[in-house]
Amino acid sequence: MIPLALDPSRVAIALAGTGPLAVRRLTQLREGGADPMVFSPEPDGELAQLAGGRLVRALPDAAALDGIGLLYVMGLGPETERTLAELARSRRVLVNVEDVIPLCDFHSPSVVRRGDLVMTVSTGGRSPTLASLLRQRLESLFPEEWAERLRTIAAFRDRRRAEGASMSEVARETRDLIARERWLP
Incomplete structure (x- = not known):
């Protein structure tokens, strides 16, 4: 596995x-900053509401x-999922078929978000x-205040670089700041 952080504004x-x-999955993608098209021939009410204007009531075709x-x-059934995965790959699209490892080009890790601090755990599916x-353990080790801590560290880094x-030096001083504040055990 090769872990990557993907910028949804570029892909x-x-x-x-x-x-x-x-x-x-749509909720997770939105939390990561994506606004994906949602193709669903028969969406349930919750998915239709969440997808809003990004909903297409059909499966994607090659175009x-x-x-x-x-x-x-x-959630489309094995045959439809396999056919769609093959079509996507033929168009050079990376595919993840939920819980079907042989049909996955990539796996999405379990994610902990604390503002711009993003920590992931993957078992390769x-x-x-x-x-x-493991994600739950990380959530307890890194509570919500880490979002503000990262903002503090980033502001410190920016200020020191501008100076x-x-x-x-910035790396050493950042380690000192984190130690002084006792943010890590």
């Missing part, structure tokens, strides 16, 4: 599916996939339960 993301897994870089698929348990401090 078009879409979701094809229905049901609670589609709602959960729709041409503008997409990443596609999440779930082998154990979502373990990834979830002409070298990267090594």
Whole structure:
């Protein structure tokens, strides 16, 4: 596995599916800053409401996939999911079919967000339960105040760089700040 952090403003993301897994994934994508197209021939009320104007009440065809870089698929049944994954790959779109490892080009890690601080855990799709348990542990180790802590660290870094401090000085002073504040055990 090669872990990456993806900028959703640079890569078009879409979701094809229905049901609670589609709602959960759409929510996660939105939390990450994405505003994906949602393809769902028969969306339930919650998915339709959440997708809003980004909902297409059909599965994506080849032309729709041409503008997409990443596609999440779930809740459509094995044959439809396999066919859609093959079509997407033929258009050079990376695919993740929820809980079907052989049809996945990538896996989405379990995520903890504290403002701009993003921590992830991945098991390569082998154990979502373990990834979830580890995510919960990270949530307890890094509570919500870490969003403000990161803003403080970033402001300190920006100020010191503007004053002409070298990267090594800024790194050392940042470690000192974190130690002085006792933010890490």
